[in-house]
Amino acid sequence: MSVSLLKAIVLVLPLFIPDNRASIVLSNDYDSIFLPVVPGSLPAIENPQNNETFSSVLGDLNIIGTMGLRQISWDGLLPNTAGKYSWCLNSTVDATTAINFIRKAQLSYKPIRVAITYANGSEYLNMLATIDKFTYYADNVHDFHYSIGLKEYRKITTEGSLTS
Known part of the structure; x- marks a missing residue:
């Protein structure tokens, strides 16, 4: 394979490989923050279903229930200084800003929106x-x-009706 053809393939290849970098945004009615460090593996989303099992004269029966509330959790790092590490996604958020945002959201007694998106725009x-x-x-x-x-x-x- 010639060098020029190989160069052309290397230049075009990123167009066919999706950008899998993700970001996590937390927002509420008055503010939002991009978390500076996203875990290496995105957190698992729990999707419970409220099924019920009960015993009858015919044996155990399983009744399909409604969908439960989704849950998500993760562990992360918040650099003490914005821009401290070159590999951080957002160099404007430091640990104090993020912690204060989350604590303020907890004390507001209102829900927040969590959005985890890829750089290519998919959610x-x-x-x-x-x-x-x-x-x-x-x-x-x-x-x-x-x-x-x-x-x-x-x-x-x-x-x-319910919305989320």
């Missing part, structure tokens, strides 16, 4: 959620490590 997740768990600690270089757990929040509309 991994986009849902309203409550913050069920948020813990964090500082390490010896003053970066913060955190763990967050979110549960889907469904709004009841005036027509009696």
Whole structure:
């Protein structure tokens, strides 16, 4: 294969390989933040279904129930200084800003929106959620490590239907 043909393939190849870099955005009515570090593996989305099993004279029966609330959780890193690491996706958010945003959202008693999207625009997740768990600690270089757990929040509309 000639060098020029190989160069052409290398230049065109990125057009056919999707950009799989993801970002996580947390937002509410008044603000939003891009988390600077996305976990290496995107968090699993739990999709429970509220099925019921009961015993009868015919034996055990399984009744299919309604869909439960989706849940998602992950552990992450928040650099103490914005732009501290060149590999961070967003160099404008530091640990204090992110922690204050999450704590303020918890104290507002309102849901937040969590959106996990790829650079090519496709969505991994986009849902309203409550913050069920948020813990964090500082390490010896003053970066913060955190763990967050979110549960889907469904709004009841005036027509009696649910939205998320």
